[in-house]
Amino acid sequence: MIWAKEETLSREEIEAIQLEKLKKLVVRMYDKAPYFKKKMDDMGLKPDCIKTIKDIQKLPFTTKQEMRDNYPFNMLMVPMKDIVRIHASSGTTGKPTVVAYTKNDLDMWAECVARLAVAGGATKDDIAQICFGYGMFTGALGLHNGLEKVGAAIIPSSTGNTQKQLLYMKDFGSTLLVATPSYAMRIAEVAKEIGIDPKKDLKLKIGLLGSELLTEAMRTELHKVYGEDMLITQNYGMSELIGPGVSGECEYLCGMHVNEDHFLIEVIDPVTGEVLPEGEKGEVVITCLDKEALPLIRYRTRDISRLFYGKCKCGRTTVRMENLSGRTDDMLKIRGVNVFPSQIEEALLGIEGIGPNYEIVVEKNGSSDVLTIRVELDPEKMQDSVAFIANLEKTIKDKIKFILGLDAKIKIENPNTLQRFEGKAKRVRDLRNA
Amino acid sequence: MFVKQLCVFIENKHGKFQELTNVFAEYGINMISLSLSDSTAYGVARLIVSDTDKAQKALAANGFASVVNDIMAIKLDNKLGELNKLIKELNEGGIDVQYAYSLTSGKEAAILLKTLDDKKAEKIIAKNHSFYTEEEIYNL
Ligand SMILES: [Zn+2]
Numbered sequence: 106m107i108w109a110k111e112e113t114l115s116r117e118e119i120e121a122i123q124l125e126k127l128k129k130l131v132v133r134m135y136d137k138a139p140y141f142k143k144k145m146d147d148m149g150l151k152p153d154c155i156k157t158i159k160d161i162q163k164l165p166f167t168t169k170q171e172m173r174d175n176y177p178f179n180m181l182m183v184p185m186k187d188i189v190r191i192h193a194s195s196g197t198t199g200k201p202t203v204v205a206y207t208k209n210d211l212d213m214w215a216e217c218v219a220r221l222a223v224a225g226g227a228t229k230d231d232i233a234q235i236c237f238g239y240g241m242f243t244g245a246l247g248l249h250n251g252l253e254k255v256g257a258a259i260i261p262s263s264t265g266n267t268q269k270q271l272l273y274m275k276d277f278g279s280t281l282l283v284a285t286p287s288y289a290m291r292i293a294e295v296a297k298e299i300g301i302d303p304k305k306d307l308k309l310k311i312g313l314l315g316s317e318l319l320t321e322a323m324r325t326e327l328h329k330v331y332g333e334d335m336l337i338t339q340n341y342g343m344s345e346l347i348g349p350g351v352s353g354e355c356e357y358l359c360g361m362h363v364n365e366d367h368f369l370i371e372v373i374d375p376v377t378g379e380v381l382p383e384g385e386k387g388e389v390v391i392t393c394l395d396k397e398a399l400p401l402i403r404y405r406t407r408d409i410s411r412l413f414y415g416k417c418k419c420g421r422t423t424v425r426m427e428n429l430s431g432r433t434d435d436m437l438k439i440r441g442v443n444v445f446p447s448q449i450e451e452a453l454l455g456i457e458g459i460g461p462n463y464e465i466v467v468e469k470n471g472s473s474d475v476l477t478i479r480v481e482l483d484p485e486k487m488q489d490s491v492a493f494i495a496n497l498e499k500t501i502k503d504k505i506k507f508i509l510g511l512d513a514k515i516k517i518e519n520p521n522t523l524q525r526f527e528g529k530a531k532r533v534r535d536l537r538n539a
Numbered sequence: 540m541f542v543k544q545l546c547v548f549i550e551n552k553h554g555k556f557q558e559l560t561n562v563f564a565e566y567g568i569n570m571i572s573l574s575l576s577d578s579t580a581y582g583v584a585r586l587i588v589s590d591t592d593k594a595q596k597a598l599a600a601n602g603f604a605s606v607v608n609d610i611m612a613i614k615l616d617n618k619l620g621e622l623n624k625l626i627k628e629l630n631e632g633g634i635d636v637q638y639a640y641s642l643t644s645g646k647e648a649a650i651l652l653k654t655l656d657d658k659k660a661e662k663i664i665a666k667n668h669s670f671y672t673e674e675e676i677y678n679l
Pocket of ligand 1: 355356418419420
């Protein structure tokens with residue numbers, strides 16, 4: 106099913122909508138956002154510089170640093186009386202990033218989430234259990250309002266007390282799970298501990314995962330525990346842009362459909378800032394075309410992806426962004442090699458003999474970086490000799506070396522040794538500057 | 540004749556082995572025999588215990604990976620040269636020993652033995668020796 110007619114417009118129709126909205130946006134921001142006016146003036150640009158959709162390439166970028174500099178409310182374009190909701194994302198360093206919404210912004214947000222929830226299989230018949238932490242984080246309320254719009258029955262169970270979560274899931278017959286990939290995995294693990302088989306004892310058939318990267322290896326692992334029939338999709342967004350709702354996968358799993366009538370997406374060379382053609386990898390840059398409280402022009406997401414404009418088998422014509430292979434913010438530089446934690450995850454998952462949890466530790470030894478990967482032994486694969494552990498260690502070491510070109514120390518530990526996560530997993534400990 | 544052997548994974552870090560013995564003490568499980576093999580980073584403890592099922596469940600609940608398998612428990616007279624005789628018989632039968640550990644209780648002695656072909660080994664051993672049953676060994 107397709108939720109909105111805007112998802113099936115021709116390219117000309119989509120661009121006409123975008124151009125219309127962009128022209129108005131630039132005029133409004135030049136008028137009301139001093140930080141934007143200054144950048145335009147510095148570049149010698151006037152709001153009437155937008156004649157075609159390609160003219161967006163003339164406009165200045167917006168960075169996360171600007172949002173921090175304008176903490177908390179200096180970037181808002183409407184008075185507080187028009188604001189009906191405030192969220193914040195906890196930055197790991199420094200001040201949180203604050204975002205705010207008008208009534209219309211909330212409606213648009215729910216509409217965008219409804220579209221990608223439906224693309225991921227949701228209908229009004231679903232019983233949707235939202236296992237995202239409710240609070241300042243945009244994920245839970247974003248999915249909540251979008252699924253409510255679809256007409257699903259919402260169970261706002263949030264995170265924590267996983268056994269209770271499973272009780273609801275089983276007794277209420279939840280059909281749809283909203284969670285981070287790592288929490289979805291944790292729920293399955295606890296289910297097993299208390300004697301629930303997710304495949305047989307639960308009715309889950311849809312997983313709408315987000316807020317952290319879903320690697321293909323993790324999707325495969327999740328199918329093993331929840332069953333091959335479950336439709337597991339991921340969706341994309343970030344609080345600066347709106348929260349979840351920017352894009353999401355359909356049942357064909359060939360990239361995430363972008364809600365283009367609200368979010369104009371470009372891919373640029375992160376060094377030169379040049380816009381790259383379709384199919385080329387670069388940094389994703391997004392313009393929020395019609396947010397009232399906090400529109401952003403050409404926001405640099407620091408995420409690396411590429412775009413595909415071809416029509417999808419699902420019938421949607423909206424551009425698809427390829428699933429992220431890593432987030433620039435998560436990248437580690439180890440002995441001069443760029444390493445995405447997701448690459449390590451891809452290497453580890455699927456190795457027989459270890460469980461799905463892992464931790465990456467980077468330390469300094471003299472002038473050299475030491476990479477240690479901690480994994481847990483799968484108790485079902487335990488054998489009676491230490492040689493088996495040594496072989497397992499070698500298998501992991503070789504695979505990491507093959508994928509990253511780096512030597513890693515592998516530490517195999519007993520089950521349940523590593524920390525578990527209910528929201529975004531923190532699987533990296535970089536102790537080099539500690 | 541085989542008895543149940545419990546193999547437990549132990550990371551070689553401080554206090555880990557005591558964690559294991561604590562679990563056994565807490566759940567009232569008696570260690571009848573123990574052998575510890577290790578590399579620098581990991582160890583596998585092989586044990587004969589009074590209640591293998593209970594022990595394995597207790598270990599799982601306390602975060603230890605373990606596996607149960609069958610091992611031969613061979614009766615030996617507690618005197619010089621007995622073990623040598625046994626190994627010689629196996630060698631002549633073309634059997635390689637994978638690992639072995641012993642158990643003594645008063646006059647009684649047993650060797651717990653794993654080979655690369657336990658079925659064939661069992662036949663060779665049975666000619667000149669007898670085996671402990673599970674019941675006998677748990678009551679030693
Ligand atoms: Zn599609």
